[in-house]
Amino acid sequence: MGRPPRGEQSRMKKGPWTPEEDIALVSYMQQHSLSNWRSVPANAGLLRCSKSCRLRWTNYLRPGIKRGNFTVHEEKMIIHLQALLGNRWAAIASYLPQRTDNDIKNYWNTHLKKKMRKLRNSRDGQADDGDDSTDASQSTVPRGQWERRLQTDVQTAKQALHDALSVHSNPIKGLNLFDSNPLPPASPQASTSEGYASSIANISRLLQGWMKGHPNSAKNGPITTPCPKNFVMNSSYSSEDHDSNMFRRSFSFSSDASLSTELQNRNNLAHTCQTSLSFRAGSSSAQTSYMHGKEEVPAIRLFEKWLLDDGSMATPGLDGIW
DNA sequence: AACGAAATCAACCGCCCAGCG
């Protein structure tokens, strides 16, 4: 990618995003269909590089992101998937659509890696040697496991592609993850799955943090408070402080916007799928493994059962962590 | 209360790849 001109680069702002910037970006993203990220900073009035905007949006501001409070089930899935796929966080994140690859990566590095190391040490009775040999990407994977990884890659890719394509015939499928309803559930019981952070909640969070530290609240840093399960608009918000129109815009994602986001997510998934397929393209054994018995469907079912079944078919050695 | 160490995580960096002219 071409390096931006020196002058332009120096004018670009770096570091933590302010609530004002977040609102500007969210507001822009809500009103415009995304054609290319390069035009976003200028059009949204941000002194950020396009990459920074994309990252901020995909990792923190876009609708349907759940942050913090990883469940035991999610932990297990991450560990299983990491063992299978290695540090391919985007692929792992595709199995946890509420989570971003960055979030999963951070969680792995700060929590799970340590947990795994502890487990290994207690099992082997060895002192911590500090290496990360539990990482599939760095370990010498036994042939059987490698083949299973390979098959999983292909199946993951196929499934992702299938999902990505099927959205056109059934756009509602899977949309519970990206609820188009701008209003939060009326009661805790109304929320089907456990706490899902909508865009509304994301913006609420940033505004709450903004108000807590406003003005010049940089010291408070990014808002990391977990989202409430059922967001209630903060009644203490004063429209005198900020542009109330912008506020309203930020809190009213249209279903179209949510749908386009979902479509893009699925397109991204399809891209991951392509990447995944090409990843092993040079391997003849990949073909052998994939074609074996023409049993793609049972294979993915088995894998998903293994993956999603809480501990019943857990990876040997992982039981007892929780 | 004060200080340093450790943990956390948002954001950046650099590389890679696909698409396009």
Next chain:
DNA sequence: TCGCTGGGCGGTTGATTTCGT
């Protein structure tokens, strides 16, 4: 075919927060 560009990915950094003494 080649060079350029936009976008995606994984690794790393560094500011901030939390914990222990």
